[in-house]
Amino acid sequence: MTTEGIEAVFLETHNWGRAAKFFQALGYELEFETDHSSGQFRNGDGPYVFVAEVPEDREPQTRIVFKTPDADAFRPDPAVEVVTPFEETHYGTREMTVRDPDGRLWSLQAPAGN
Template sequence: MATEGIEAVFLTTHNWGKAAKFFQALGYELDFETDHNSGQLRNGDGPYVFISEIPEDQETQTQIVLKVPDADAFRADSPVEVVTPFEDTHYGTKEMTVRDPDGRLWNLQAPGKN
């Protein structure tokens, strides 16, 4: 299974408003904002940035999501360590988590079935 580059960067923040303004100052435009302090921004045709606010007592994180054209193309004999197999998301895609040789977790995102 080959990826098609970076689909998105997911960020958590302690202040959605400040984070959104920061990216807007860097040239990103707001695609949409949710009613629970999160939203998606985009700058041209590159990966989108999705930001979600979390409580102050949680550590902020950054996650890079790699694009996969088809979840069904993943081969069971792949040398990639699967942490969680492809699962449907509440926002219409399928996501899988894999681990690289150094222990980092990566999310793979494929289109959902229509």
Template sequence: MSTRGIEAVFMETHNWGKAAKFFQGLGYELEFETDHNSGQLRNGDSPSVFIAEVPADRETSVQLVLQVEDADAFVAAEGLEVVTPFEDTHFGTRMMTVRDPDGRLWALQAPVKQ
């Protein structure tokens, strides 16, 4: 089984409020906000943008999250470097991290089976 495209963009910021307003100015709508300066926005049927505030002394990052339909059926292709295998997350999905040939990390996300 392979990935099914981009599920989401995970973005860190030093100011959740300003970042959310920026994306709302681009036509994104707030789907939900957490009580720890983060939240998710979406523009139509596009992948979601999840924004999390981090401390000012920490460098921010942006990561694309690729969708996997079934974590248990996913088979890593030969030569694919798995950094962390699928693990349950605190936000109700399963995540795996892989490294591309240039050293970038990619997140693969699958739903948790009920």
């Protein structure tokens, strides 16, 4: 089984409020905000953008998340280095981390319980 396109973009920021205003100015609507300086934005039917604030001493990261419908049915090709296998998340999905040939990390996301 392969992935089904991009599910989301996860972004880290040093200033949640400024980042939220930036995405809203680009036409994204805030779908929900957490009580710990993060939230999810959407613009149309495309991937959602999840933004989370991190401490100033941490370099903000960006990660693209690919969608897969069933974590249990997903069998990565040997050319794909699995860094962490599918694990349950605290936000109701299962995620796997893989590394591309240039060392970049990518996430695969599946519904929980599959």
